[in-house]
Amino acid sequence: MHEKTLAGLSQALHSKAISSVELTEHYLKRIDQFDGALNSYITVTPELALEQARAADARLAAGNATPLTGIPLAHKDLFCTQGIRTSCGSKMLDNFIAPYESTVTARLLDAGTVTLGKTNMDEFAMGSSNESSFYGAVRNPWNSDHVPGGSSGGSAAAVAARLCAAATGTDTGGSIRQPAGYTALTGLKPTYGRISRWGMIAYASSLDQAGPMARTAEDCALLLQAMAGFDERDSSSVDEPVPDYSAQLNQPLTGLRIGLPKEYFASGLDTATADAIAAAVKQFQSLGAEIKEISLPNAELAIPAYYIIAPAEASSNLSRFDGVRFGYRCENPTDLTDLYKRTRAEGFGDEVKRRIMVGAYALSAGYYDAYYLQAQKVRRLIKNDFMAAYEQVDVILCPTSPTPAFRIGEKIDDPVSLYLTDIYTITANLAGVPGIALPAGFAGDLPIGMQLLGPYFSEPRLLNIAHQYQQNTDWHTRTPGGF
Numbered sequence: 001m002h003e004k005t006l007a008g009l010s011q012a013l014h015s016k017a018i019s020s021v022e023l024t025e026h027y028l029k030r031i032d033q034f035d036g037a038l039n040s041y042i043t044v045t046p047e048l049a050l051e052q053a054r055a056a057d058a059r060l061a062a063g064n065a066t067p068l069t070g071i072p073l074a075h076k077d078l079f080c081t082q083g084i085r086t087s088c089g090s091k092m093l094d095n096f097i098a099p100y101e102s103t104v105t106a107r108l109l110d111a112g113t114v115t116l117g118k119t120n121m122d123e124f125a126m127g128s129s130n131e132s133s134f135y136g137a138v139r140n141p142w143n144s145d146h147v148p149g150g151s152s153g154g155s156a157a158a159v160a161a162r163l164c165a166a167a168t169g170t171d172t173g174g175s176i177r178q179p180a181g182y183t184a185l186t187g188l189k190p191t192y193g194r195i196s197r198w199g200m201i202a203y204a205s206s207l208d209q210a211g212p213m214a215r216t217a218e219d220c221a222l223l224l225q226a227m228a229g230f231d232e233r234d235s236s237s238v239d240e241p242v243p244d245y246s247a248q249l250n251q252p253l254t255g256l257r258i259g260l261p262k263e264y265f266a267s268g269l270d271t272a273t274a275d276a277i278a279a280a281v282k283q284f285q286s287l288g289a290e291i292k293e294i295s296l297p298n299a300e301l302a303i304p305a306y307y308i309i310a311p312a313e314a315s316s317n318l319s320r321f322d323g324v325r326f327g328y329r330c331e332n333p334t335d336l337t338d339l340y341k342r343t344r345a346e347g348f349g350d351e352v353k354r355r356i357m358v359g360a361y362a363l364s365a366g367y368y369d370a371y372y373l374q375a376q377k378v379r380r381l382i383k384n385d386f387m388a389a390y391e392q393v394d395v396i397l398c399p400t401s402p403t404p405a406f407r408i409g410e411k412i413d414d415p416v417s418l419y420l421t422d423i424y425t426i427t428a429n430l431a432g433v434p435g436i437a438l439p440a441g442f443a444g445d446l447p448i449g450m451q452l453l454g455p456y457f458s459e460p461r462l463l464n465i466a467h468q469y470q471q472n473t474d475w476h477t478r479t480p481g482g483f
């Protein structure tokens with residue numbers, strides 16, 4: 001059963017070839033069998049999943065099902081799920097049972113999906129390898145010595161190992177696209193504001209965006225359909241009609257103008273990755289696309305700007321974890337200051353502390369103008385680069401990361417080298433534009449990802465282009481050995 005894509009499972013459920021209870025039991029068995037070694041789930045919710053599966057079967061029988069009814073999903077442990085632990089990968093929230101449901105998970109539940117559990121992630125989504133999780137590193141199903149990427153590394157590993165039909169992720173600087181690239185999945189970061197952030201534990205609010213992680217673009221279209229839409233509870237949610245994301249998947253690509261940003265093919269790009277992207281370019285040409293070289297001249301400033309803006313917002317957002325209202329609280333505090341200090345010192349891991357310190361420094365009097373304000377100006381320049389590029393081309397094609405997945409532990413002592421793995425993904429978050437990652441080849445047993453970026457609200461076009469590529473290639477059909 002798990003060989004099928006989400007779209008294939010949906011058909012099987014609707015034709016009654018399988019039931020949601022059978023499918024859910026099948027995935028729960030696989031989680032039991034394989035997840036000890038992978039560590040992709042923080043929490044598994046078997047009773048709830050089976051109860052939801054029974055309800056889904058009743059809905060399928062009654063004839064009022066959606067394409068997602070009965071589909072077993074996993075959610076990044078950053079989405080609040082009512083009555084279920086929502087840890088955000090941190091000791092700080094290890095004891096936190098969310099009292100309410102995030103808009104994303106609520107919409108997916110309304111569509112009839114089944115929640116298998118909550119997936120592992122970098123602590124508070126700060127990381128690119130899933131090694132900063134309080135619950136331990138996640139292994140890449142393609143090669144267990146390697147990271148699955150991050151911060152949505154548990155979601156990526158769980159989908160790649162077929163321990164769920166698809167999963168949710170979030171992307172602040174690449175956290176959907178980079179792990180999708182490292183595990184041969186298709187992952188979509190929509191336009192900022194397309195999906196509600198309500199009930200997502202905030203990291204950097206002006207950058208955070210949820211999205212689907214699945215096997216194919218077709219599956220991402222089905223998931224985005226349920227996830228997208230205006231939500232008055234999120235002030236950054238955009239009141240823009242939600243198109244039918246599956247309707248345009250089969251449009252031909254004739255005349256499509258694809259831009260290759262020359263800054264993304266410069267030094268630091270691994271040769272196997274460069275070769276895979278060159279082959280994808282040829283594939284797109286054979287499907288009728290025109291290729292142009294373009295420039296994103298300020299791209300090299302993206303990492304420094306991001307590592308001011310994201311920590312600045314994080315230092316503010318994470319001030320709510322103080323041991324008073326919810327989450328971890330230190331033992332026997334002597335007074336309120338001691339409570340704050342020890343709760344935060346004991347509850348947060350090293351990377352989170354590093355970012356809070358950097359952020360607080362960048363926002364402090366005397367440094368605000370020199371760092372934070374400068375970074376915001378750079379952010380505008382990066383946005384302007386994209387706007388100028390989209391006057392010449394319809395979409396931009398580039399790698400998702402400079403290299404395939406690295407080894408567990410390889411970059412753990414060098415945060416800056418870890419930050420550099422997001423060099424191709426961060427620009428889209430700073431500009432707020434959408435991007436889709438999809439598999440484009442392999443270097444040995446490790447997947448290579450490519451990325452398509454488009455103008456605001458171009459998700460239908462990105463899904464269409466990715467789908468056409470997947471109709472003509474088979475990278476996305478491969479399964480990691482042993483799963």
Ligand SMILES: NC(=O)C[C@H](N)C(=O)O
Pocket residue numbers: 125126127128150151170171172173174175176310422
């Ligand atoms: N959350 C993300 O998108 C991941 C990014 N690598 C970060 O640590 O900020």
